[in-house]
Amino acid sequence: MIIDLAKNAKDAQLAMKISSEVASIQERLIDVQQQALELQTDNQDLKAKIQAFNDDTEFRDSLEFDPVGIYTRQGPRGLEMYCSACLDRDNKRMRVTGTRGSGTPHCQVHGYRQ
Secondary structure, three states, X not given: OHHHHHHHHHXXXXXXXXXXXXXXXXXXXXXXXXXXXXXXXXXXXXXXXXXXXXXXXXXXXXXXXXXXXXXEEEEOOEEEEEEHHHHHHHOOOOEEEXXXXXXOEEEOOOEEOO
């Protein structure tokens, strides 16, 4: 009977030690999972930035500068015109719209380009 009690006590100690180790491993696993999630988020953000950079590069490569102060390109619906000041200074794709009778392009921010 004493042998059984001693064996049970040893088994209980072993069970407690195993339980403690399992809890420690679970904590480490949660930390690794959180780090993996952060890395996935960082990776997605970097991929989005790369895609935006590539899109902008492709867009800018498609432009031709016109001496009146606009960029032009052939878009899916015909000729597109962009204000060079908006694009160069502010990195904004501000379309040049409407023209006066003289054919002068008009930027909503900078007015008529001359």
